[in-house]
Amino acid sequence: MNGRDEAFREFVSIRSASLLRTAFLLTGDHGLAEDLLQTALLKTYRHWRRLDNPHDPAAFVRRVMVTTNISWLRRRQSTERVLDVLPDRPAPDEHEAVGEREQVWRALRTLPPRMRAVIVLRFYEDLSEAETARLLDCSLGTVKSQSSRGLVRLRESLSHGHHDAAEPSSERGAQ
Amino acid sequence: MSIEQLVRDTLVSYADRAGPPPDELDRTVLARHRRSRRQRAAIVSASVCAVLAIVAVPVAMSTGHAPDAPGFAQGGAGGIFDLPTRGSLADDAQFVEAVRRLPWKDRLGRTPLPPDLVEPALDTRRVVFAGEVPGGRWVMVVGTVNDELLAAWFTGSSGAEATELAVQDAPHGIDPNHPVAFTKAGTAEQAMVVIGAPGDVIEVSDRGVLAESGAVSRDYRRVQAVDGVAVVNVSLLPPFTQTAMSVRVTRDTDEVFRGRPDISGSPQDAPPPELVQVRPGATEPELQAARATLSVLTEPFGLGPDEADAALLWAGDVPSPGRSPASAIVVALTVPSGAIAVAVDWNVPIDDQGTRAGSRCLQEAYPGGVAAADLLIAARCDITVLTDAADQDSVSSLIIVGPVNAVEAKLLGADGSDLGTIPLVDGVGAPGFVDGSTTVLALDGDGRVIAEAAVSTYEGGDWGNYGSGPTR
Numbered sequence: 001m002n003g004r005d006e007a008f009r010e011f012v013s014i015r016s017a018s019l020l021r022t023a024f025l026l027t028g029d030h031g032l033a034e035d036l037l038q039t040a041l042l043k044t045y046r047h048w049r050r051l052d053n054p055h056d057p058a059a060f061v062r063r064v065m066v067t068t069n070i071s072w073l074r075r076r077q078s079t080e081r082v083l084d085v086l087p088d089r090p091a092p093d094e095h096e097a098v099g100e101r102e103q104v105w106r107a108l109r110t111l112p113p114r115m116r117a118v119i120v121l122r123f124y125e126d127l128s129e130a131e132t133a134r135l136l137d138c139s140l141g142t143v144k145s146q147s148s149r150g151l152v153r154l155r156e157s158l159s160h161g162h163h164d165a166a167e168p169s170s171e172r173g174a175q
Numbered sequence: 176m177s178i179e180q181l182v183r184d185t186l187v188s189y190a191d192r193a194g195p196p197p198d199e200l201d202r203t204v205l206a207r208h209r210r211s212r213r214q215r216a217a218i219v220s221a222s223v224c225a226v227l228a229i230v231a232v233p234v235a236m237s238t239g240h241a242p243d244a245p246g247f248a249q250g251g252a253g254g255i256f257d258l259p260t261r262g263s264l265a266d267d268a269q270f271v272e273a274v275r276r277l278p279w280k281d282r283l284g285r286t287p288l289p290p291d292l293v294e295p296a297l298d299t300r301r302v303v304f305a306g307e308v309p310g311g312r313w314v315m316v317v318g319t320v321n322d323e324l325l326a327a328w329f330t331g332s333s334g335a336e337a338t339e340l341a342v343q344d345a346p347h348g349i350d351p352n353h354p355v356a357f358t359k360a361g362t363a364e365q366a367m368v369v370i371g372a373p374g375d376v377i378e379v380s381d382r383g384v385l386a387e388s389g390a391v392s393r394d395y396r397r398v399q400a401v402d403g404v405a406v407v408n409v410s411l412l413p414p415f416t417q418t419a420m421s422v423r424v425t426r427d428t429d430e431v432f433r434g435r436p437d438i439s440g441s442p443q444d445a446p447p448p449e450l451v452q453v454r455p456g457a458t459e460p461e462l463q464a465a466r467a468t469l470s471v472l473t474e475p476f477g478l479g480p481d482e483a484d485a486a487l488l489w490a491g492d493v494p495s496p497g498r499s500p501a502s503a504i505v506v507a508l509t510v511p512s513g514a515i516a517v518a519v520d521w522n523v524p525i526d527d528q529g530t531r532a533g534s535r536c537l538q539e540a541y542p543g544g545v546a547a548a549d550l551l552i553a554a555r556c557d558i559t560v561l562t563d564a565a566d567q568d569s570v571s572s573l574i575i576v577g578p579v580n581a582v583e584a585k586l587l588g589a590d591g592s593d594l595g596t597i598p599l600v601d602g603v604g605a606p607g608f609v610d611g612s613t614t615v616l617a618l619d620g621d622g623r624v625i626a627e628a629a630v631s632t633y634e635g636g637d638w639g640n641y642g643s644g645p646t647r
Binding site for chain 2: 005008009012013016017019020021022023024025030033034037038041042045046047060100101104105108119120123124134137151154155158
């Protein structure tokens with residue numbers, strides 16, 4: 001085994017679990033998350049020799065996962081329409097926190113992919129606005145507005161109680 | 176609770192539902208990488224002869240199948256793999272049946288299949304090849320899953336029982352009508368098995384050749400095939416050529432396969448030649464990037480460390496669309512013929528931890544007869560930040576690296592029009608790209624033209640002419 005393979009395998013061994021969690025948050029689907037992570041790792045491996053710091057390429061993987069997921073969503077949207085129908089909402093006095101999380105989760109899955117990525121990077125990965133902007137290759141202002149609008153939509157999902165059918169995921173008009 | 180906190184709690188809670196990553200994720204990714212490498216396109220170039228030392232080991236006639244009959248009819252679900260078992264052990268019916276029934280597990284008892292694949296049902300499996308090869312005993316088994324033909328190579332030591340064989344590499348899908356070539360690294364004696372159809376002509380090239388003219392080519396030597404199977408003793412090839420090899424299979428007059436063999440394990444990389452800095456002062460990250468580029472340049476030619484000279488012609492910054500400039504390097508590899516392979520690569524930081532990523536903007540071969548330091552290189556570099564295609568932004572630069580006594584460069588359009596003059600420092604300039612520039616003239620202090628170069632850019636493709644035919 002050469003040095004590149006050894007370093008790559010060590011990296012995958014250490015970081016794949018946390019990266020899979022991020023992939024799951026980006027896609028909302030176990031199978032897609034595994035595919036996304038595998039694809040991102042493949043791209044990372046191909047770039048490995050060009051990474052000056054191959055000891056922690058997690059940022060590169062995250063970046064590829066975000067852009068790849070957006071690309072995949074666009075392709076899927078040309079052939080299918082994704083609707084996310086909420087089940088009956090739990091009674092307010094029953095598992096309220098869990099119910100709210102479920103609503104937020106379902107609403108999160110309906111956000112446009114870039115907006116969802118901003119939310120995941122900011123509030124799960126705890127990246128700063130500047131770090132998120134760098135990773136997404138967009139301006140600080142875009143991150144601020146996407147984050148703000150995303151939070152508004154998530155908050156609305158709570159205030160509405162439930163939605164009969166969420167919007168299809170779409171980037172159009174969201175940037 | 177604030178919406179921000181609720182979102183954080185939600186994300187943490189649901190992230191845990193992702194579960195553990197798939198087993199053998201690293202192996203799966205590496206296997207996908209090897210599969211995709213086979214499919215890369217290659218550059219086409221002129222033919223130049225090279226001295227080869229390839230020895231073909233005849234495979235025992237054992238099946239009664241018509242030997243090497245031209246005009247093999249394609250078709251059938253298994254195509255060329257839907258034939259009686261071939262190889263020196265094909266007559267050992269007990270061994271063949273035993274290996275057909277083997278679980279597809281590696282030496283650690285793991286099933287090295289990608290997550291989306293399962294082991295083929297026993298009744299779909301066939302043993303395509305079973306034979307003694309230099310360095311061991313190899314078997315190729317195929318089976319069908321969801322109408323996809325999967326192949327697994329089992330290997331063991333010479334004379335091994337069927338139960339002592341294990342899957343050597345991740346099984347993968349194959350085309351029923353395209354040949355396969357498989358080799359294994361890391362053993363003292365190394366074989367390569369090529370499986371085609373009876374009648375196929377199988378040829379092997381040990382490495383690409385960069386001729387003095389600057390043309391990259393290969394010389395293919397026919398190896399002996401029996402029943403469409405060739406077993407090649409790779410150990411007899413020059414050192415460091417395992418990753419440089421190319422296999423060509425011709426059926427009737429059609430080239431049905433040309434490309435690298437699948438290499439299981441990690442072949443021995445040649446130590447790269449020492450990198451000489453023509454313009455000293457490169458930073459360690461620049462040197463690291465240059466060494467990586469050099470490795471890629473060297474690989475298809477199978478050159479040992481003493482067979483080539485390497486030079487870092489220049490390293491420096493160029494504008495990028497990001498917050499930090501891109502780092503560019505210009506690396507030259509002078510091969511024994513005197514010709515020079517040059518690559519211009521760039522990279523940009525993608526995080527605060529020093530991780531960088533980039534791409535190539537020039538890959539050219541220059542004729543011999545001139546020292547690498549005296550070349551004039553003019554590369555258009557479109558520095559594109561890696562992001563979704565619809566959103567990507569780029570900044571174009573013209574990297575000019577010429578003889579150190581060049582003090583300015585004149586840019587010319589396709590019609591010879593003068594598009595301006597660029598001052599050079601130490602023979603180097605990296606201005607923003609001037610639209611329409613097609614030619615660069617390097618001028619010395621007396622205003623004399625000392626070199627001329629066309630503006631080039633990298634348009635993809637393999638380096639080393641592994642093959643551009645209808646490969647798998």
